[in-house]
Amino acid sequence: MPWDPDTYNQFKEIRYRPFYDLVALIDPSDVKTVVDLGCGTGEQTSILSQKLSNAHITGIDSSEEMLKESERFVTQKVRFRKASIQDFLNESSTCDLVFSNAALQWEDSHLQLFPAIISRLKSNGQLAIQMPYQKENILNSILLGLVNEEPFSVFLNEYIRDSPLLTIDEYATILFQAGLENISIALKVYPLIAKDEMELFKFISGSALVPYFERLNTEQQNHLSSTFLVRIRQHFKNFPAIYPFKRLLMYGRKPQS
Numbered sequence: 001m002p003w004d005p006d007t008y009n010q011f012k013e014i015r016y017r018p019f020y021d022l023v024a025l026i027d028p029s030d031v032k033t034v035v036d037l038g039c040g041t042g043e044q045t046s047i048l049s050q051k052l053s054n055a056h057i058t059g060i061d062s063s064e065e066m067l068k069e070s071e072r073f074v075t076q077k078v079r080f081r082k083a084s085i086q087d088f089l090n091e092s093s094t095c096d097l098v099f100s101n102a103a104l105q106w107e108d109s110h111l112q113l114f115p116a117i118i119s120r121l122k123s124n125g126q127l128a129i130q131m132p133y134q135k136e137n138i139l140n141s142i143l144l145g146l147v148n149e150e151p152f153s154v155f156l157n158e159y160i161r162d163s164p165l166l167t168i169d170e171y172a173t174i175l176f177q178a179g180l181e182n183i184s185i186a187l188k189v190y191p192l193i194a195k196d197e198m199e200l201f202k203f204i205s206g207s208a209l210v211p212y213f214e215r216l217n218t219e220q221q222n223h224l225s226s227t228f229l230v231r232i233r234q235h236f237k238n239f240p241a242i243y244p245f246k247r248l249l250m251y252g253r254k255p256q257s
Contacts, residue, residue, distance in 0.1 A: 011203050017190050018247045019044050019101045022130045023051055025184060025251040026097065030124065031055045033095040035088065037117075038103020042070025042080055048099060049078050055096070060088055085113075094122045098129075102207075102247075105131040108164045111174065118178040123257040127180065132207075133187060133246040134163035139204045142231050146224070147212060155220045161211045171250055180252030192243040197232040200243055201225070 031052050036045045039059030049057050059080040061067050070080040085107055098117055107113055118127060134140040140163065147156060166174075168185055175183050194200045205225075213221050236243075 014190055014192050018130050022101055022128050022249055023048060026126060026128055028052050031096045034097040034099060035095050037085055037100040040066045042073040044101060046073040046078060089116050094120050096122055097126045101130045104129060105134060105165060110164055110166050114174045115178050121254045123254060125254045127252045130247055130249045133248045135165055136246050140208055142235060143208055146228055146231060152224055156215050159215055175252040181255050182253045184251040186249050187246055188249060189244045189246055192245055194241050194243055196239050197229050200232050201229050
C-alpha cells in the first residue's frame with residue numbers, strides 16, 4: 001500500500017498547525033540553502049519558501065506518489081527529488097537550514113540520526129524538526145497492541161513498527177552535545193474532535209497504518225481495520241470525543257564560526 005496523498009490530506013487543517021508553529025521558530029535572515037526532509041506533496045515546502053524568500057529549497061522524499069504531487073510547486077528556487085534521508089546523509093553538501101515536518105518518526109536510531117543531520121548544517125545553520133510523539137498517542141498504542149496479537153502477528157510475520165522516538169531529555173542532550181545553541185524543545189497537544197470512531201481511524205490510516213497494510217492482503221487489511229475500529233470504540237466509548245494528539249517540536253542553531 002503506497003502513501004496516498006488524498007488520504008493523508010483529509011485532515012489537512014490539523015496536520016498543518018504544527019507545521020506553521022515549526023516555521024515560526026525559524027530566523028529567516030541569511031538563510032540561503034534549505035533541505036526539507038520528507039517533503040511529501042511539496043505544498044508545505046512551497047509555503048516555507050514564502051517565508052524564506054531568498055533561499056533555494058530542496059524537498060526530499062522517498063515516495064513517488066507524494067512527489068508526483070510536488071511537480072506543481074516547482075519554481076526557480078524550489079525543487080524536489082526522490083531520495084531517502086540516508087541518501088541525504090551520504091552526501092557532502094551543507095545547508096543553512098534542515099527542516100523536517102512529521103517525517104523523522106519513520107527513521108530508526110535517533111541517537112545516531114540526529115547528530116548526523118546536525119553535521120550537515122553550515123556555521124550559524126538552523127535545525128527545525130517536528131514529529132508526532134507516538135509513544136504518548138493513544139491510537140498508536142492501540143494499534144501497536146493489536147498487531148502484537150494473533151492473527152495479526154501471524155499475518156505480519158511478527159513485524160512491528162515501534163516508535164523510534166526518544167525522550168525529550170534525550171533530544172535535549174543530543175542537540176546540546178552536537179553543539180547547538182538557542183535550543184527549544186516543546187511537547188504540544190493538537191486536539192482532534194472526532195464525531196465517531198471512523199474519523200479517528202481515517203486520521204491514523206493515512207500514516208501509522210501504512211507500513212502494516214503494505215504487508216497484508218486485502219482480506220487481512222479489512223480484518224485489521226474492522227478490529228481496530230472496535231478497539232477505538234471500546235477506548236473512547238462516547239462521541240464526539242477529543243483525541244489529544246501530541247507532537248514534539250524542536251529547534252536549535254549552530255554557533256557562528
